[in-house]
Amino acid sequence: MTKAVIINGDGKTCSSIIGPTGPEHRRLANKVMEDALRQANLSFEEISCVIATGYGRINVPFADRQITELTCHAKGVASFFPTARTAIDIGGQDAKGLKIKNGKLVDFVMNDRCAAGTGRFLEILVDTLGLKIEELGNTSLKSTKKVQISNTCTVFAQMEVMTHLSQGTPLPDIVAGLHDAIATRVVRMAKKLKIEPDVVFTGGVAKNIGMVNALKDNLGLEVLVPDEPLLTGALGAAILGKELTLKALAEGKPIHEKERRLEEATFFQAESN
Amino acid sequence: MSDEKKKKKKAINRLKTMYPLRANIDKGYERSVEATKAGKPTAWSMVNWWEADPILKAMDIEIVYPENYGAVCAAFGKAQAFLDRSDAEGFPTHMCGYARNCIGYAAKMKELGEIPSEAPMGGMPKPMLLLCSGALCDARIKWFQALGRYLDAPVWTVEMPHPGVEESQMPGVREKAIDFMVKELREFVVFLERLTGRKMDWNKLDEIANDLIAINKIWYDLNEMRKVRPCPMHSRDFWTCMNASLFPAGDPKEALRLYQDMYDEVKQRVDDKIGAVANEKYRMIFGELPPWHALKIFDELAERGWNFVIESWAYQAPKPMDYSKISDPIERIATQTYQWLTGYFEDALKEKEYMGYFAYPYIEWARTFQCDGALFHPLITCRTATNHLILAQDRLLSKWNVPAMIAEGDIVDLNLFDYADTMRKAEVLEEMMDHHKKVRQERGLEW
Amino acid sequence: MTAEEKKGIARAKEIYQDRALRAKELKAEGKQVMGYFCLYPVLEVLTAFDIAPFRILGDMKEPITKADACLPTVVCPFVRSAFDLGLKGRYDFFDGVVMCHSCDIGEKASHIWRIYLDPSYYHFLDTPHTVHKAAQEQFKGQLEDFIKTLESFTGKELSTDKLKEAVEIYNRQRALVRELYDLNKSDPPLVSGTEIIEIMVALMSIPVDEGNDLLKQVITEAKERSDGPQKKPYRLLVWGSVIDNTALIEMIESVGANVVMDDTCVGSRAYFPVVETTDDPLDGLAYRYLVELKCPRTFWEAEYGETKKDYIKDLDSRFGYVKDYIKEWDVNGVILQSVRYCDIHGYEVPGIGDYLNHNSLPNIYIEHDYSEGALAPLRTRVQAFLELIG
Numbered sequence A: 001m002t003k004a005v006i007i008n009g010d011g012k013t014c015s016s017i018i019g020p021t022g023p024e025h026r027r028l029a030n031k032v033m034e035d036a037l038r039q040a041n042l043s044f045e046e047i048s049c050v051i052a053t054g055y056g057r058i059n060v061p062f063a064d065r066q067i068t069e070l071t072c073h074a075k076g077v078a079s080f081f082p083t084a085r086t087a088i089d090i091g092g093q094d095a096k097g098l099k100i101k102n103g104k105l106v107d108f109v110m111n112d113r114c115a116a117g118t119g120r121f122l123e124i125l126v127d128t129l130g131l132k133i134e135e136l137g138n139t140s141l142k143s144t145k146k147v148q149i150s151n152t153c154t155v156f157a158q159m160e161v162m163t164h165l166s167q168g169t170p171l172p173d174i175v176a177g178l179h180d181a182i183a184t185r186v187v188r189m190a191k192k193l194k195i196e197p198d199v200v201f202t203g204g205v206a207k208n209i210g211m212v213n214a215l216k217d218n219l220g221l222e223v224l225v226p227d228e229p230l231l232t233g234a235l236g237a238a239i240l241g242k243e244l245t246l247k248a249l250a251e252g253k254p255i256h257e258k259e260r261r262l263e264e265a266t267f268f269q270a271e272s273n
Numbered sequence B: 001m002s003d004e005k006k007k008k009k010k011a012i013n014r015l016k017t018m019y020p021l022r023a024n025i026d027k028g029y030e031r032s033v034e035a036t037k038a039g040k041p042t043a044w045s046m047v048n049w050w051e052a053d054p055i056l057k058a059m060d061i062e063i064v065y066p067e068n069y070g071a072v073c074a075a076f077g078k079a080q081a082f083l084d085r086s087d088a089e090g091f092p093t094h095m096c097g098y099a100r101n102c103i104g105y106a107a108k109m110k111e112l113g114e115i116p117s118e119a120p121m122g123g124m125p126k127p128m129l130l131l132c133s134g135a136l137c138d139a140r141i142k143w144f145q146a147l148g149r150y151l152d153a154p155v156w157t158v159e160m161p162h163p164g165v166e167e168s169q170m171p172g173v174r175e176k177a178i179d180f181m182v183k184e185l186r187e188f189v190v191f192l193e194r195l196t197g198r199k200m201d202w203n204k205l206d207e208i209a210n211d212l213i214a215i216n217k218i219w220y221d222l223n224e225m226r227k228v229r230p231c232p233m234h235s236r237d238f239w240t241c242m243n244a245s246l247f248p249a250g251d252p253k254e255a256l257r258l259y260q261d262m263y264d265e266v267k268q269r270v271d272d273k274i275g276a277v278a279n280e281k282y283r284m285i286f287g288e289l290p291p292w293h294a295l296k297i298f299d300e301l302a303e304r305g306w307n308f309v310i311e312s313w314a315y316q317a318p319k320p321m322d323y324s325k326i327s328d329p330i331e332r333i334a335t336q337t338y339q340w341l342t343g344y345f346e347d348a349l350k351e352k353e354y355m356g357y358f359a360y361p362y363i364e365w366a367r368t369f370q371c372d373g374a375l376f377h378p379l380i381t382c383r384t385a386t387n388h389l390i391l392a393q394d395r396l397l398s399k400w401n402v403p404a405m406i407a408e409g410d411i412v413d414l415n416l417f418d419y420a421d422t423m424r425k426a427e428v429l430e431e432m433m434d435h436h437k438k439v440r441q442e443r444g445l446e447w
Numbered sequence C: 001m002t003a004e005e006k007k008g009i010a011r012a013k014e015i016y017q018d019r020a021l022r023a024k025e026l027k028a029e030g031k032q033v034m035g036y037f038c039l040y041p042v043l044e045v046l047t048a049f050d051i052a053p054f055r056i057l058g059d060m061k062e063p064i065t066k067a068d069a070c071l072p073t074v075v076c077p078f079v080r081s082a083f084d085l086g087l088k089g090r091y092d093f094f095d096g097v098v099m100c101h102s103c104d105i106g107e108k109a110s111h112i113w114r115i116y117l118d119p120s121y122y123h124f125l126d127t128p129h130t131v132h133k134a135a136q137e138q139f140k141g142q143l144e145d146f147i148k149t150l151e152s153f154t155g156k157e158l159s160t161d162k163l164k165e166a167v168e169i170y171n172r173q174r175a176l177v178r179e180l181y182d183l184n185k186s187d188p189p190l191v192s193g194t195e196i197i198e199i200m201v202a203l204m205s206i207p208v209d210e211g212n213d214l215l216k217q218v219i220t221e222a223k224e225r226s227d228g229p230q231k232k233p234y235r236l237l238v239w240g241s242v243i244d245n246t247a248l249i250e251m252i253e254s255v256g257a258n259v260v261m262d263d264t265c266v267g268s269r270a271y272f273p274v275v276e277t278t279d280d281p282l283d284g285l286a287y288r289y290l291v292e293l294k295c296p297r298t299f300w301e302a303e304y305g306e307t308k309k310d311y312i313k314d315l316d317s318r319f320g321y322v323k324d325y326i327k328e329w330d331v332n333g334v335i336l337q338s339v340r341y342c343d344i345h346g347y348e349v350p351g352i353g354d355y356l357n358h359n360s361l362p363n364i365y366i367e368h369d370y371s372e373g374a375l376a377p378l379r380t381r382v383q384a385f386l387e388l389i390g
């Protein structure tokens, strides 16, 4: 999904957009940018700094800088929850663990090799279950005895799910098992960071209450979830954009490292793919 | 139904003498756990093919084997937590399951200051020495060295040269290699004396060295009898009993006596023409370590007439030779280990087969044991046991028309072995074996 | 040779892109070229026999297709790639190969190479694991055997003078490589990490004297050039398993860092140790190749036969030289990298990480599977690491 957040000099959000997913990063970036500007009622010229983040960050031609989603996420998380020390982000293609200190990223781990342990795992399996992604959370709450999904490989897990279905295992127990399988994997990975509370859970999957519970169980810790877990990265990028602008202004340096056509410092904006 | 069940005997006719031998292995293990817990100096060692263990034994140092312990943890379902711990410590996940289990265990033990309570079979006590061997799997040296993060024991490495097949037959190579091993082992003795404050008991070493040679001789001869039709002993009996020779824990004299009993029983079966499998239809080779948790697959295969008549070179005794003229026990030890490593090289060179261990023995045995096929079980996290299997499969087929199947698994991650899939492949292999048997006959081969 | 003959860095790039370029010309001139694997085959010996050594490397751009039929997929992808190239005929111009016991898979792949590629000359140089005195002697003996097989292959006897000459000329090469690396102590460095790979690969593809000429050109050119690397906030050292393709370093340098130093075997690891002149040149050679080459495949102990264990002291003895590099090259971040399935480097990672942390040096471990395509996710990791150094 392509997202945009625009904030002003006081750090207040002027607009936030969650746009569609797709392979054409460049076109989508332009589109969400236009939408965000419209929502904020601003023109592009009024934006003082644009930070691009996420996988598509190199495909945002109008950005001043590219900063990785790890740094942006840490920033965003710290802005919601100043007490956060660890953040776990499960997105569509990857899962990340972040260690945060004084609002800054200090260490991280990432899984980007395989679908298991990411949102993709659920996306692949919902079809098999005949459910919609949004239904997973509530369905799992009805579970009385979650099943064990022993395979970490998505293809095999799918076969396991089919076996459970054919044996008449209740759907909620299967869904709870799948949540648990992802949580186990992600926690295993995050343990490299020596997890400390508070733990914040972000990313699209954090909207799923079943996943939140599974993560809590696996960590043995409470987890905090922001209202808009999807926008954490984009918001962090916007905050970094603001900080960079203020720093440049204070040092009397130009804000834009490269030549941009129109500039006048009033607003801060960010893009993320 | 129940009638039928009663009639149906176990498909594999296990050796009776195998049970006491196994019990002795287990007893030896328990005794050593007790001794180490009582504070006896303990070394963590790894299979070193009789090169270093006799020296530890002669100095009365107790030995525990983290490799073995990895298999124990896996069998008790306790490995995963240790593997996870190793991952969390930052060790890459693709590495040897035994090593990662051990690293996770050591990390946990350091954290707790004592043996983790969940550790099966009493756990492994803190060692005073970490003893590595460069034999075959040289990454094991790195494994023990990495334990320095958690243990303050010194690390020692015993050397073992690995010449190529042709190189090994050059004049002087054998002598130089053994001489090198001897020098290093003498250094090792000096080091141990310094470490323990004890003196080497050379008479005891002499005796232990001889006992091990005797054990290996009888173990070798016993396995040679498996060449007859029907084969009197199944691989399962081999695996159950190999530890007494490979990991010389406990009293070697007792082990020797038990192997002797086993020899007698096998001999009797040969005389009586009793096979380990009732209707021996396929004589099979097994490659590398078996799927420990799924051993019943061998019963199912035995019902189809599969008799496993020979297995993995790395766990076999060395080809016998005359050690009687070697008066120095250290030299005798080094010679035996070198003989184990390179014993097949001369024949391999004659046949221009350049992987003299691991792969070549299969090629030789296919003929000498008259095998119809092979089942190879590569281990996902163990490269040493896997590297050569595709080659061996290829050579067996092209040289002797002996087809082999590969069923993947792992030493610690037991889920990796796919039982049903292996059985499906086995059926296909049967068809291939039937076909290639005809081809072999057409080619005028003896079997 | 034509008028547009390339020189210096451009020439190195040309050879990097077509490694066999010069070797094939040499063959046409009637010279012998021999492949060697890893760093342990003693190059001075080959050179003393008038044989041009050519290092066997892989190709990250080339998908592995043929090697699957002989080597399982769970082994070192670098070895698999190199072997795959062999099977595809990319090394058909070799007059023979010298292999060695780099590690377990290196050893097995060597024998498998012999079986499937059937070279007219093959020698397997077994290499001890320890550096004890007895191991040095053993290695010297193994070198003597290696020489014997070469003598019978070439029909020539090794001349000690020629061997001594070869030692000298290789030492010259080593000194020149050091001089080249020294240029990167300045900020910005004078040669990019990517160019260093090209130069090192080129050196491993041409005879030593030609390599020395090339190095001289490169050094002069680097000192005079105005199109060298830009100043960047990060000066990195890259540690780990073999890097013989530019893709990884290019990726690192594309996110805003200069790779100014390395500890890998197509780099400083291969060239920094020199050979001491000894009466019997084989003594110096055995010592240099077994003891001085700092590859983790060898077992190092802090003190010979120490009975106490001090973790930091142990790390110091194993990685102290990396700390020195960091100081001398003014490095502010270390990238620890390894190909997947390399056990040798894998076990080392937490230890060297501890050591760098102990010395307050930011570091990150990345693992890759030796293919260009799979580098993209690593870019994020590396960039985030740089952001984290700040």
Ligand code: SF4
Binding pocket: B067, B096, B097, B098, B099, B137, B139, B140, B381, B382, B383, B384, B385, B411
């Ligand atoms: S041989 Fe295999 S199982 Fe044994 S230590 Fe090496 S990798 Fe592990």
Ligand code: SF4
Binding pocket: C076, C078, C079, C102, C103, C104, C105, C106, C241, C242, C297, C339, C341, C342, C343, C344, C345
């Ligand atoms: S990269 Fe590692 S596994 Fe591959 S050859 Fe080198 S040491 Fe061996």
